[in-house]
Each structure stands twice: as C-alpha cells, then as structure tokens.
Amino acid sequence: MRVLRIAGKNLASLADEFSVDFTSQPLSDAGLFAISGPTGAGKSTLLDALCLALYDDTPRLHKAEGKSPDVGDPVSSQDPRTLLRRGAAEGWAEVDFVGNDGESYRARWNVWRARTKAAGALQPTTMSLHKLPGLQPLGHKKTEVMAEIVQRIGLSFDQFTRAVLLAQNEFSAFLKARDDERGTLLETLTGSGIYSEISKRAFERWRAEELALKTLPPAWPTSNRCRLSSAMRSSRSPKLRKLPCMPLPSGSRHWKPTCAGTSKPNALP
Numbered sequence: 352m353r354v355l356r357i358a359g360k361n362l363a364s365l366a367d368e369f370s371v372d373f374t375s376q377p378l379s380d381a382g383l384f385a386i387s388g389p390t391g392a393g394k395s396t397l398l399d400a401l402c403l404a405l406y407d408d409t410p411r412l413h414k415a416e417g418k419s420p421d422v423g424d425p426v427s428s429q430d431p432r433t434l435l436r437r438g439a440a441e442g443w444a445e446v447d448f449v450g451n452d453g454e455s456y457r458a459r460w461n462v463w464r465a466r467t468k469a470a471g472a473l474q475p476t477t478m479s480l481h482k483l484p485g486l487q488p489l490g491h492k493k494t495e496v497m498a499e500i501v502q503r504i505g506l507s508f509d510q511f512t513r514a515v516l517l518a519q520n521e522f523s524a525f526l527k528a529r530d531d532e533r534g535t536l537l538e539t540l541t542g543s544g545i546y547s548e549i550s551k552r553a554f555e556r557w558r559a560e561e562l563a564l565k566t567l568p569p570a571w572p573t574s575n576r577c578r579l580s581s582a583m584r585s586s587r588s589p590k591l592r593k594l595p596c597m598p599l600p601s602g603s604r605h606w607k608p609t610c611a612g613t614s615k616p617n618a619l620p
Contacts, residue, residue: 352448352449352450352451352503352504352505352506352515353448353449354373354401354446354447354448355372355373355374355447355448355449355455356370356371356372356373356374356445356446356447357370357371357373357397357400357401357404357444357445357446358370358371358400358444358445358446359396359400359403359404359442359443359444359445360441360442360443361435361436361439361441361442361443362396362399362400362403362434362435362436362442362444363393363395363396363399363434363436364391364392364393364396364436365393365396365397365436366436366439369393371397395411396434398516399411399434399444400444400445400446401444401446401516402508402511402512402516403431403434403444403460404444404445404446404458404459404460404478405446405448405458405500405504405511406497406500406508406511407431407460407476407478407493407497408431408508409431409434410512410516412428412429412430412431412433412434413429415428415429415433416428419433421433421472421473422464422470422471422472422473423472426473431460431462431476432462432473432476434462435462435463435464435473438469439469440463440464440467440468440469440471441461441462441463441464441467442461442462442463443459443460443461443462444459444460445457445458445459445460446458446459447483448504450503450504450505451503451504451505452503454482454483454503455482455483455484456480456481456482456483456489456500456503457480457481457483457486458478458479458480458496458500459478459479459480459481460476460477460478461476461477461478461479462474462476476493477493478493478496478497478500479496480496480499480500510535513528513532
C-alpha cells in the first residue's frame with residue numbers, strides 16, 4: 352500500500368479544503384520527509400484524515416474520555432464525527448492510494464450536520480471507495496466499503512496503526528506485539544506471505560502422504576520365503592520355472608506363484 356494523496360475539508364484545526372499530493376514535486380522525489388509546524392498547525396489532522404478515509408477511525412480518539420457537548424444529546428469523545436471543525440456544517444477526508452494489487456483507489460469519508468447547517472445535529476458518516484482513474488465504485492453500504500478497503504490494503508485498523516501509522520508515543524506498540532502478530536505485519540508489509548503459503552502447503556502434502564502410508568497393509572517378514580513343492584519346481588512349464596520367489600503370507604504353508612494374466616497370487620491350503 353502506498354499513499355498518493357491526502358485531502359480533506361473542515362477537520363479539526365484545518366479549515367476549508369486542504370490537499371497534500373505525494374506524487375508532485377518536491378515530495379515525489381523525496382525519499383524521506385517530515386511533517387513539522389507549531390502546535391495546532393494541523394500535523395496530526397493530516398494523519399487523522401488518512402485514517403478516517405480508510406477506517407472511519409483514528410488513534411488519537413482512543414485516548415479521549417467522556418462526552419462532548421453537541422446539538423441535542425452529547426456525543427462520545429471517541430466518536431470520529433467530533434473531528435468536524437467547530438462551526439462547520441460539513442467536512443470530509445479523502446485518500447488516494449495504491450493497493451496491494453497494484454491498482455489505484457480513492458477512499459472518502461464524509462460527515463455533515465442536519466440541513467447542512469452549522470446548528471444542525473450530527474448525521475451518520477458515510478464512506479465510499481472508487482477505483483482510479485475511472486472512479487468505478489466498489490461497495491455500497493458502509494460496511495461493504497470498509498471491507499473492500501481492508502482487502503486492498505491488507506491491514507486492519509489495528510495493524511495499520513502498529514506498522515504504517517505509529518501515533519505519538521505508540522512506537523513501542525509494534526515492538527511489544529506478540530511474535531506471531533509482528534510476523535504477520537511484516538509479511539504483509541514486505542509481501543513475503545507467499546513463503547508462508549508454500550510452507551503451509553508443503554506441510555499439508557507431507558501430512559496427506561503420511562496418512563496414506565499408514566493405510567498400506569503391513570509388509571510380510573523377509574524370512575518367510577515361499578516354498579514351492581518339488582513337483583512344482585520340476586514342472587516342465589518354462590513359464591513356471593521362471594517365476595520369481597514371492598513372500599509367503601502368515602498362516603500359509605505353500606505359495607502359488609503368479610501366473611500370466613492374473614493380478615494377485617493365491618496361497619495354497
């Protein structure tokens with residue numbers, strides 16, 4: 352997953368529309384860059400817009416407690432709608448990105464107030480996902496859109512905030528993750544999951560072959576050789592004289608060699 356552009360409108364400390372295009376100069380040629388500025392300049396809001404457009408959530412809300420006053424009933428301080436700038440009637444966040452399949456997409460998150468008035472009550476948020484450049488819609492309901500986004504990114508919100516976007520003072524969350532969780536994250540980020548799949552299939556093949564081996568009949572002891580009667584060995588039939596000696600099954604005194612046209616030998620009484 353690679354972020355191409357982050358945009359939004361009326362989110363937290365960023366009023367009106369804003370956009371950061373990582374495909375344009377000078378960011379397109381920058382291997383490493385920093386988002387800097389004084390407190391309240393909107394550094395964290397850019398990252399909020401990224402998470403809202405993709406997951407309808409953002410890390411800093413998880414630390415909020417209580418409720419925030421609003422028109423009508425107060426809303427939870429962890430509600431992403433509280434990031435709509437005070438006094439604004441509507442806002443949105445938008446992200447263009449390249450998915451794990453190499454295709455480009457645009458994810459969008461919308462929030463607004465009733466009657467598109469600043470005094471209106473907060474309405475339920477909506478999300479959309481379009482494939483670029485033709486803006487082909489993917490998913491209809493919000494839950495369907497979110498599932499489509501996760502599928503194309505390959506990371507859940509928790510995984511994304513542990514490996515891609517590490518919130519302030521949260522870098523240790525990745526380091527402290529369990530070995531299996533950290534391994535899954537690294538596989539997804541580096542695209543090396545195919546090796547786990549190969550290992551899994553090799554183990555399944557080994558297990559299937561082992562079970563098949565256990566279903567085979569037990570081998571007869573090598574010391575239990577066939578004993579052809581003297582009459583059979585002195586037979587004038589050249590075919591019979593050329594037959595190889597075969598194992599004698601338990602409980603049988605003599606063994607009748609396999610003759611041409613038969614598939615199994617039979618024990619003589």
